[in-house]
Amino acid sequence: MNEEIYIFCPDCRGKFEVVREDIVEGEVLECSLCGAEIEIVQEDPTKIKLLTEEEED
Numbered sequence: 001m002n003e004e005i006y007i008f009c010p011d012c013r014g015k016f017e018v019v020r021e022d023i024v025e026g027e028v029l030e031c032s033l034c035g036a037e038i039e040i041v042q043e044d045p046t047k048i049k050l051l052t053e054e055e056e057d
Contacts, residue, residue: 010050011036 001018014033
């Protein structure tokens with residue numbers, strides 16, 4: 001069974017679910033509420049940061 005965890009979007013502050021297996025350092029997730037791109041900085045404990053357009057280049 002896939003364990004789901006909650007992530008709080010640093011942009012809209014909304015809470016959305018992510019499958020634990022998708023939490024991989026360097027992975028970029030999309031907020032299901034506002035569409036912001038969020039990078040996984042650290043897996044355990046989970047640390048994230050909002051990607052800006054400058055960082056995507």
